[in-house]
Amino acid sequence: MPKISQKGLRMPASPIRKLTPFADKAKLDGKKVYHLNIGQPDIETPAGMLEAVKNIDFNIWAYTASEGTLSYRKKLTEYYNKLGYSIDTQNLIVTTGGSEAITIAMMTCLDAGDEVIIPEPFYANYNGFASQGDVVVKPILSYIENDFALPPISEFEKLITDKTKAIIICNPNNPTGYLYTREELEALKTLCLKYDLYLLCDEAYREFCYDGREFISPMHLEGLENNVIVLDTVSKRYSACGARLGCLITKNKEVWTTALKFAQARLSPGMVEQIAGEAAVDTPNSYFEMVNAEYRSRRDTLVTALNNMEGVYCPTPGGAFYIVARLPIDNADKFCQWLLESFEYNNQTVMLAPATGFYSTPGTGLNEVRLAYVLNNDDLKEAMVCLEEALKVYPGRTN
Amino acid sequence: MPKISQKGLRMPASPIRKLTPFADKAKLDGKKVYHLNIGQPDIETPAGMLEAVKNIDFNIWAYTASEGTLSYRKKLTEYYNKLGYSIDTQNLIVTTGGSEAITIAMMTCLDAGDEVIIPEPFYANYNGFASQGDVVVKPILSYIENDFALPPISEFEKLITDKTKAIIICNPNNPTGYLYTREELEALKTLCLKYDLYLLCDEAYREFCYDGREFISPMHLEGLENNVIVLDTVSKRYSACGARLGCLITKNKEVWTTALKFAQARLSPGMVEQIAGEAAVDTPNSYFEMVNAEYRSRRDTLVTALNNMEGVYCPTPGGAFYIVARLPIDNADKFCQWLLESFEYNNQTVMLAPATGFYSTPGTGLNEVRLAYVLNNDDLKEAMVCLEEALKVYPGRTN
Numbered sequence: 001m002p003k004i005s006q007k008g009l010r011m012p013a014s015p016i017r018k019l020t021p022f023a024d025k026a027k028l029d030g031k032k033v034y035h036l037n038i039g040q041p042d043i044e045t046p047a048g049m050l051e052a053v054k055n056i057d058f059n060i061w062a063y064t065a066s067e068g069t070l071s072y073r074k075k076l077t078e079y080y081n082k083l084g085y086s087i088d089t090q091n092l093i094v095t096t097g098g099s100e101a102i103t104i105a106m107m108t109c110l111d112a113g114d115e116v117i118i119p120e121p122f123y124a125n126y127n128g129f130a131s132q133g134d135v136v137v138k139p140i141l142s143y144i145e146n147d148f149a150l151p152p153i154s155e156f157e158k159l160i161t162d163k164t165k166a167i168i169i170c171n172p173n174n175p176t177g178y179l180y181t182r183e184e185l186e187a188l189k190t191l192c193l194k195y196d197l198y199l200l201c202d203e204a205y206r207e208f209c210y211d212g213r214e215f216i217s218p219m220h221l222e223g224l225e226n227n228v229i230v231l232d233t234v235s236k237r238y239s240a241c242g243a244r245l246g247c248l249i250t251k252n253k254e255v256w257t258t259a260l261k262f263a264q265a266r267l268s269p270g271m272v273e274q275i276a277g278e279a280a281v282d283t284p285n286s287y288f289e290m291v292n293a294e295y296r297s298r299r300d301t302l303v304t305a306l307n308n309m310e311g312v313y314c315p316t317p318g319g320a321f322y323i324v325a326r327l328p329i330d331n332a333d334k335f336c337q338w339l340l341e342s343f344e345y346n347n348q349t350v351m352l353a354p355a356t357g358f359y360s361t362p363g364t365g366l367n368e369v370r371l372a373y374v375l376n377n378d379d380l381k382e383a384m385v386c387l388e389e390a391l392k393v394y395p396g397r398t399n
Numbered sequence: 400m401p402k403i404s405q406k407g408l409r410m411p412a413s414p415i416r417k418l419t420p421f422a423d424k425a426k427l428d429g430k431k432v433y434h435l436n437i438g439q440p441d442i443e444t445p446a447g448m449l450e451a452v453k454n455i456d457f458n459i460w461a462y463t464a465s466e467g468t469l470s471y472r473k474k475l476t477e478y479y480n481k482l483g484y485s486i487d488t489q490n491l492i493v494t495t496g497g498s499e500a501i502t503i504a505m506m507t508c509l510d511a512g513d514e515v516i517i518p519e520p521f522y523a524n525y526n527g528f529a530s531q532g533d534v535v536v537k538p539i540l541s542y543i544e545n546d547f548a549l550p551p552i553s554e555f556e557k558l559i560t561d562k563t564k565a566i567i568i569c570n571p572n573n574p575t576g577y578l579y580t581r582e583e584l585e586a587l588k589t590l591c592l593k594y595d596l597y598l599l600c601d602e603a604y605r606e607f608c609y610d611g612r613e614f615i616s617p618m619h620l621e622g623l624e625n626n627v628i629v630l631d632t633v634s635k636r637y638s639a640c641g642a643r644l645g646c647l648i649t650k651n652k653e654v655w656t657t658a659l660k661f662a663q664a665r666l667s668p669g670m671v672e673q674i675a676g677e678a679a680v681d682t683p684n685s686y687f688e689m690v691n692a693e694y695r696s697r698r699d700t701l702v703t704a705l706n707n708m709e710g711v712y713c714p715t716p717g718g719a720f721y722i723v724a725r726l727p728i729d730n731a732d733k734f735c736q737w738l739l740e741s742f743e744y745n746n747q748t749v750m751l752a753p754a755t756g757f758y759s760t761p762g763t764g765l766n767e768v769r770l771a772y773v774l775n776n777d778d779l780k781e782a783m784v785c786l787e788e789a790l791k792v793y794p795g796r797t798n
Binding site: 038059066108110238244252266267 | 595664
């Protein structure tokens with residue numbers, strides 16, 4: 001029998017999904033499971049986007065240009081220029097979801113053995129994408145006590161070697177919800193220019209910033225044009241995760257030209273999605289106002305409930321729709337599995353993502369979990385009652 | 400300024416698209432260009448598939464399971480079992496086009512530095528996918544004089560080293576249209592079992608076999624279950640290239656489990672496409688009868704016209720919708736560019752793909768071109784008149 005590749009053996013299975021079999025069993029036991037473990041929003045996709053799909057008017061479902069249709073890229077340019085990115089259609093490559101934007105950017109910047117620095121906890125699939133290219137992830141710890149702010153630049157400098165080619169940040173952050181400040185981005189700019197590093201910025205959650213706080217992109221920073229690659233997706237912005245429509249943005253012509261070669265190999269992004277994506281740019285502001293008000297209210301529900309529980313702490317995130325909370329537990333993996341397998345309160349339980357899946361440094365995140373606020377406030381309140389009761393009786397409680 | 404990766408520098412640009420700027424110029428000159436260079440069919444997508452898109456009935460465009468929806472995988476199982484593949488839903492992973500099926504299969508089987516043997520000429524993007532994984536392609540020549548049949552097994556054996564992990568074939572073949580026989584596949588089976596090699600079979604053109612010839616898949620061969628990975632797509636079968644919907648099929652559980660880890664990293668294939676793909680399986684036979692009759696007639700138009708030209712030769716392909724022809728020319732790249740830039744007949748010209756792009760061995764394919772019969776018979780006849788006239792006056796004509 002032929003052997004699987006070492007790459008395949010090293011490839012991490014999805015940490016977010018590893019509890020799914022236990023969740024399925026919980027359902028079979030008749031328990032109601034509140035799913036706060038994955039980032040699939042319950043918010044409706046804008047009607048205009050779905051209408052565009054229903055109104056398709058072609059007879060041949062054809063390839064588009066590898067970089068995306070000119071029409072969609074023009075429309076995207078409008079969207080980004082309203083945000084002050086100052087780009088044109090030749091700065092964009094349309095991708096199959098944010099995932100493909102990340103893999104293409106990584107292949108463009110990093111060879112096997114090269115190193116990328118990522119503040120942790122970080123989006124778990126960065127590990128998977130790095131494994132695909134035999135790229136080495138150098139994690140750098142951020143701390144819950146500090147709201148998961150950017151680690152000091154001196155800590156980055158300690159990790160830089162001649163193999164270091166890039167830094168990846170996610171802003172607002174998944175899993176912490178942290179929103180980077182202008183000062184933090186300026187500090188990263190100085191660092192990237194000093195060491196000639198790419199700055200890959202995953203902005204999947206750009207639309208979700210709370211409390212009137214300003215969203216700053218490295219695209220806004222002068223002098224960093226050759227270093228910045230923004231990775232984006234419509235998944236969260238329009239609650240359209242299943243559209244698999246994203247894009248890569250760069251003002252570095254060599255990066256764009258190289259990224260296009262990778263895009264050409266896979267021929268084309270989806271045609272119907274680009275039609276839908278074009279319509280999505282015209283989504284009225286009222287949609288985002290409604291969605292932001294809803295998420296903010298859910299965030300407040302969770303933050304209040306969590307911080308009212310004995311021994312629990314979480315910061316108040318400035319963006320995205322995630323919270324990382326510290327719990328009085330021995331081991332988040334065990335606790336999350338126990339919630340599904342061995343606990344119920346009023347025949348209900350809650351599914352959380354152990355934060356261990358978002359840390360790359362062994363032994364970190366053991367007493368942290370990520371909660372995605374993708375359910376309505378009533379459900380969130382019920383879920384928090386479950387969690388509070390669970391913590392009272394969990395055998396591995398630590399204080 | 401940060402440096403592009405070596406991977407990116409090595410990555411081949413699409414050979415099929417490199418003439419596009421000259422074609423655009425030809426259009427600007429007011430010449431009509433017959434595009435026989437790319438595999439974008441002019442055949443309509445089945446109405447049922449497009450209706451399924453127009454009739455979507457959901458409010459949240461959500462992720463699906465990483466391996467594809469159970470509903471679509473069930474339907475696909477029906478389709479493949481009618482072909483005698485004897486699979487269940489756990490043998491399938493739904494992918495973003497055939498392209499992703501190929502990259503996932505390659506990552507599952509091959510590490511950086513590993514070798515894959517591919518009979519050439521071959522689908523040019525295999526080179527790109529190999530570059531992405533730093534995999535080494537070992538080409539093995541097939542010959543136009545022999546209809547591009549499978550090279551002798553002894554030639555494969557000469558190339559096998561301890562780094563050889565897999566063989567890739569495309570059946571029916573792009574670019575040659577060659578349809579492999581049962582005997583050829585049995586010979587590959589013996590070889591793969593002897594050396595513990597994976598057999599990756601790209602079956603994008605399965606539906607298009609002519610003259611009553613039988614399509615044989617390695618899925619039909621007993622005893623090869625652990626070695627075979629079939630790579631498929633709806634692109635050509637339903638003329639739905641822009642749907643980016645494919646799948647990977649394997650009976651090797653370890654391959655399936657590992658491939659799923661790569662699929663999980665990118666989260667999900669497209670949701671709307673899977674709905675459309677499910678409807679597509681119910682496409683009536685009359686559609687395929689119509690399409691096959693059309694393609695066969697076009698093939699005959701081209702084969703007859705080409706072989707009637709002085710100094711030109713092409714085999715009669717058993718499948719797909721491509722022909723590789725040998726022309727009395729010095730250099731196919733130059734000739735194809737000259738057709739666009741410097742030639743016109745009745746204010747028309749023709750765009751062909753130089754076969755050099757499908758060969759990996761330097762200096763091969765110089766007097767061959769690939770023609771895709773994706774235009775109607777009248778246009779094909781006009782295009783062949785252009786080609787015949789062009790060959791009469793081309794300055795680099797060789798005999």
